[in-house]
Amino acid sequence: MSGSPAPRRPLPPVAIVIGVLFFFGLLGLMIYGVMKSDDPQRDVLPSALIDRPAPAFALPVLHEPSLTVRSEELRGAPYLLNVWGSWCAACRDEHPVLTRFAETKRVRVIGYNWKDEPADALHWLEQLGNPFMVVLSDVEGRTAIDWGVSAAPETFLVDGSGVVRWKYSGAMTQAVVDQKLIPALERIEKAQADAGNALHTAP
Amino acid sequence: MLPELGQILLLTALLAALLQSGLPLLGAHRGIAAWMQVARPAALAQLLLVAGAFGVLTAAFVQQDFSVRYVAENSNSLLPMVYRWSAVWGAHEGSLLLWALVLAAWTGAVALGSQRLPDTVQARVLGVMGLVSIGFLAFLIFTSNPFARLLPAPLEGRDLNPLLQDPGLIIHPPMLYLGYVGFSVPFAFAIAALLDGRVDTRWVRWTRPWTNVAWAFLTVGIALGSWWAYYELGWGGWWFWDPVENASFMPWLAGAALIHSQAVTEKRGSFASWTLLLAIAAFALSLLGTFLVRSGVLTSVHSFAADPSRGLFILVFLAVLVGGALALYAWRAGSLDVDSADPRRGFTATSRETLLLANNLLLASACAMVLLGTLYPLLADALGLGKISVGPPYFGSLFLLLMAPMVLLLPFGPLVKWQRDQPSRVVATLAPWLALAVLLGALAWWQAPQNGWKVGLGIAAAAWVTFGTARFIWLRLRGNGRFTAEMAGMLLGHAGVAVFLVGALLVEALNVQREVALAPGASVTVAGHEIRFEGVDHREGANFSADRGHLRVFRDGRERALLHPEKRQYASGGQVMTEAGIDARLSGDVYVAMGEPLGNNAWAVRVHIKPFVRWVWLGALLMALGGLVAAADRRFRRP
Numbered sequence: 001m002s003g004s005p006a007p008r009r010p011l012p013p014v015a016i017v018i019g020v021l022f023f024f025g026l027l028g029l030m031i032y033g034v035m036k037s038d039d040p041q042r043d044v045l046p047s048a049l050i051d052r053p054a055p056a057f058a059l060p061v062l063h064e065p066s067l068t069v070r071s072e073e074l075r076g077a078p079y080l081l082n083v084w085g086s087w088c089a090a091c092r093d094e095h096p097v098l099t100r101f102a103e104t105k106r107v108r109v110i111g112y113n114w115k116d117e118p119a120d121a122l123h124w125l126e127q128l129g130n131p132f133m134v135v136l137s138d139v140e141g142r143t144a145i146d147w148g149v150s151a152a153p154e155t156f157l158v159d160g161s162g163v164v165r166w167k168y169s170g171a172m173t174q175a176v177v178d179q180k181l182i183p184a185l186e187r188i189e190k191a192q193a194d195a196g197n198a199l200h201t202a203p
Numbered sequence: 204m205l206p207e208l209g210q211i212l213l214l215t216a217l218l219a220a221l222l223q224s225g226l227p228l229l230g231a232h233r234g235i236a237a238w239m240q241v242a243r244p245a246a247l248a249q250l251l252l253v254a255g256a257f258g259v260l261t262a263a264f265v266q267q268d269f270s271v272r273y274v275a276e277n278s279n280s281l282l283p284m285v286y287r288w289s290a291v292w293g294a295h296e297g298s299l300l301l302w303a304l305v306l307a308a309w310t311g312a313v314a315l316g317s318q319r320l321p322d323t324v325q326a327r328v329l330g331v332m333g334l335v336s337i338g339f340l341a342f343l344i345f346t347s348n349p350f351a352r353l354l355p356a357p358l359e360g361r362d363l364n365p366l367l368q369d370p371g372l373i374i375h376p377p378m379l380y381l382g383y384v385g386f387s388v389p390f391a392f393a394i395a396a397l398l399d400g401r402v403d404t405r406w407v408r409w410t411r412p413w414t415n416v417a418w419a420f421l422t423v424g425i426a427l428g429s430w431w432a433y434y435e436l437g438w439g440g441w442w443f444w445d446p447v448e449n450a451s452f453m454p455w456l457a458g459a460a461l462i463h464s465q466a467v468t469e470k471r472g473s474f475a476s477w478t479l480l481l482a483i484a485a486f487a488l489s490l491l492g493t494f495l496v497r498s499g500v501l502t503s504v505h506s507f508a509a510d511p512s513r514g515l516f517i518l519v520f521l522a523v524l525v526g527g528a529l530a531l532y533a534w535r536a537g538s539l540d541v542d543s544a545d546p547r548r549g550f551t552a553t554s555r556e557t558l559l560l561a562n563n564l565l566l567a568s569a570c571a572m573v574l575l576g577t578l579y580p581l582l583a584d585a586l587g588l589g590k591i592s593v594g595p596p597y598f599g600s601l602f603l604l605l606m607a608p609m610v611l612l613l614p615f616g617p618l619v620k621w622q623r624d625q626p627s628r629v630v631a632t633l634a635p636w637l638a639l640a641v642l643l644g645a646l647a648w649w650q651a652p653q654n655g656w657k658v659g660l661g662i663a664a665a666a667w668v669t670f671g672t673a674r675f676i677w678l679r680l681r682g683n684g685r686f687t688a689e690m691a692g693m694l695l696g697h698a699g700v701a702v703f704l705v706g707a708l709l710v711e712a713l714n715v716q717r718e719v720a721l722a723p724g725a726s727v728t729v730a731g732h733e734i735r736f737e738g739v740d741h742r743e744g745a746n747f748s749a750d751r752g753h754l755r756v757f758r759d760g761r762e763r764a765l766l767h768p769e770k771r772q773y774a775s776g777g778q779v780m781t782e783a784g785i786d787a788r789l790s791g792d793v794y795v796a797m798g799e800p801l802g803n804n805a806w807a808v809r810v811h812i813k814p815f816v817r818w819v820w821l822g823a824l825l826m827a828l829g830g831l832v833a834a835a836d837r838r839f840r841r842p
Binding site (some may be wrong): 019032035037 | 500521522526529581584
């Protein structure tokens with residue numbers, strides 16, 4: 001050592017406080033980021049459709065193309081619209097989850113077959129089972145543009161008055177169904193029940 | 204059997220790293236020479252063990268052992284041999300193993316090259332590097348084991364991400380890691396100095412070449428990544444301010460500041476504690492970069508698997524290491540034993556020290572600006588301010604604002620004397636050259652076909668830096684005519700800045716882009732280049748099939764090039780990749796990328812004319828070369 005006592009010039013307390021705040025602020029932000037990093041929805045922009053009327057459509061039924069289903073005809077009770085295609089690998093992953101949910105018969109599950117060859121789509125359903133009450137076919141994909149679909153699978157929950165209440169992009173897992181879809185459905189059912197009560201109590 | 208051996212090698216390497224850090228650090232604290240001497244053999248043993256594990260994983264790829272999960276997920280029987288080698292670092296586990304290998308290699312190099320240092324310093328430097336190794340090896344073994352089996356073994360692997368099947372991407376990660384990890388040497392030195400309680404000029408001199416080499420590798424790594432994005436992504440840009448580009452750019456900026464402040468500390472004894480803080484910051488930012496890329500906290504093309512347990516592990520490690528270093532700094536930096544009677548210290552406002560201080564402040568501000576912009580979307584999300592993305596308008600304008608004074612001051616740096624100088628003398632030397640640079644800029648403005656002020660700015664800035672650098676060379680030649688390697692490196696680096704300025708500003712100003720539909724035989728003229736589309740044929744690659752376009756480029760009626768852009772479909776995943784067709788010249792690139800087929804053999808084709816874009820990477824390579832040449836100075840090898 002040099003022999004002479006070291007000149008002590010400790011860091012100013014302000015610098016230390018700022019440094020500590022900055023460090024822990026950054027750390028907190030990183031922890032927040034890490035906890036969210038497994039959420040596939042984190043980069044999905046909130047759909048502009050939420051709490052707005054679902055875009056109108058009139059589409060042929062996949063199994064019976066001479067029949068056309070119009071969006072107005074679905075009013076009255078909530079329904080789940082699932083966008084899928086036989087070309088979509090993630091839809092295959094989602095299929096068992098969707099089937100399990102559809103089997104509970106809590107809500108009508110409508111398939112929206114997007115940009116697909118009807119023959120391929122029918123073959124796919126034959127192979128994996130058909131969870132849908134009805135499948136609508138849209139070979140050209142016009143309706144998907146109105147709904148703002150960017151990729152399959154996507155799932156929309158529409159309430160009885162035709163308003164979109166919930167949306168999920170990507171393959172739903174059981175956790176998504178249990179923690180997101182069912183609560184959203186419960187809210188719709190509760191709102192409906194409240195509206196019903198209000199109607200009854202009205203003179 | 205081999206993968207199990209790899210696992211055993213990794214575990215043994217962890218033990219070696221524990222030995223390499225625990226005993227020497229304690230020994231240095233208590234003054235036990237025998238414990239300190241463990242550091243070197245332990246570091247070399249760790250290097251051998253990690254290299255062995257890396258070799259085992261490489262062998263598994265070359266032999267296509269799909270019973271190893273990592274191989275099955277990132278290889279395929281159709282994968283060409285060269286990519287089987289590089290697929291080792293094609294995804295999360297393997298690239299971490301590469302990280303650990305590069306760290307072990309740097310540690311080994313330090314172990315062999317640090318004999319001149321006092322025993323305590325050597326033990327502490329190797330001990331701190333061992334601590335970093337422990338973290339990464341534990342991360343590998345406990346959360347990201349590359350040797351995990353997949354039984355029963357699949358018959359076929361899933362294939363390497365086609366984006367990574369490219370020569371540029373073979374060497375991009377190793378170069379980048381050599382840079383990132385190389386900053387662990389100045390970091391370890393800073394911790395050793397803080398533990399020791401003094402900053403010795405000789406130790407600073409000893410770390411300088413290591414910092415320079417690390418920074419040079421990082422420069423090459425970033426340039427390669429930029430070059431790859433340019434020709435592979437098909438967008439024609441060379442820098443996108445993508446979170447992951449920013450993650451590598453932040454340590455680069457801190458490293459550039461560190462190179463300069465280390466020079467002051469070594470030669471003049473000033474800025475000692477600032478140099479230590481910068482050394483900690485450069486490596487902390489390297490770790491932060493690795494964390495941001497690996498954890499999937501920020502989405503980008505680079506994030507592999509998003510698994511919160513992995514992210515948390517590396518975050519805890521990062522927080523302990525960096526937090527510990529900063530706490531040590533806060534505790535000890537004030538009482539560092541700096542010789543305040545040193546006659547070399549002290550400087551006036553008009554001195555080289557002041558200019559280097561300005562350099563450091565500007566580079567540090569640019570680094571903070573990039574950090575803020577990169578993390579702001581996450582911050583906004585956390586505070587419930589909605590989904591925000593920060594893009595080129597923010598980064599571009601702020602960066603320009605911060606770098607403009609940097610460029611203006613750069614030529615003064617080498618010409619101004621240490622401690623005090625007559626400002627009038629230097630200004631008189633450089634004023635005519637500044638005037639000439641401005642004149643050239645004005646000429647360019649007047650001549651430019653578009654974006655005149657940007658062209659003028661680019662030419663003026665590049666000319667100013669070139670003239671300033673040349674003026675310094677002229678002064679030396681007229682003097683004793685001697686150039687040390689350190690000085691030559693500095694001049695090369697500054698010339699690199701000038702070349703880079705030409706590329707970055709002129710391509711931004713003069714870039715022309717057209718999207719056209721072309722039927723076979725049709726042609727389009729873009730910025731004086733006639734591009735004739737001759738049709739598309741089909742080509743089978745090893746593991747892809749491609750639609751290959753044939754386009755002839757004419758300039759002034761003479762044929763300049765035949766380009767073959769491709770649209771490839773990979774057999775295993777069905778992913779579609781574009782390969783741009785590029786006629787590369789120093790004066791500018793003609794860049795063609797295939798869009799969609801439009802029927803009747805017509806195709807959508809994107810044509811870019813990119814004047815001077817090569818100068819961007821050429822400038823970066825010159826800067827890197829400067830770093831390497833400076834590191835070779837004989838003075839650094841003196842005891």
